[in-house]
Amino acid sequence: MVRSKRALMVAGILLAGAMQAHGIDLPGQPDQNQLAREGRINELQILQSRQGRADFQAEQQRLREQDRQIVIPQMQRPEIPVMKSNCQIELYGNIYRRVCR
Secondary structure (H helix, E strand, C coil): CHHHHHHHHHHHHHHHCCCCCCCCCCCCCCCHHHHHHHHHHHHHHHHHHHHHHHHHHHHHHHHHHHHHHCCCCCCCCCCCCCCCCCEEEEEECCEEEEEEC
């Protein structure tokens, strides 16, 4: 992450210090220097947004790994007393019936 931030800073410095574009200025049109500056600013913003996304994804990955390491104890079910039923299974022909008293 430190290397990528350093690379981003170097890219910004290189873009800011790039040679000015030479060309013919037309009336009513933005000059080449302005276009070059805007282009460098846009490129720098794109690089910063990419770096921000990469940092965000790295942070999310770190948090997911941290969550996986947390062991949650399983909840023990409370023991509920159960009464035995007095049901009997009776056979009537092909039918099984449960008779509870």
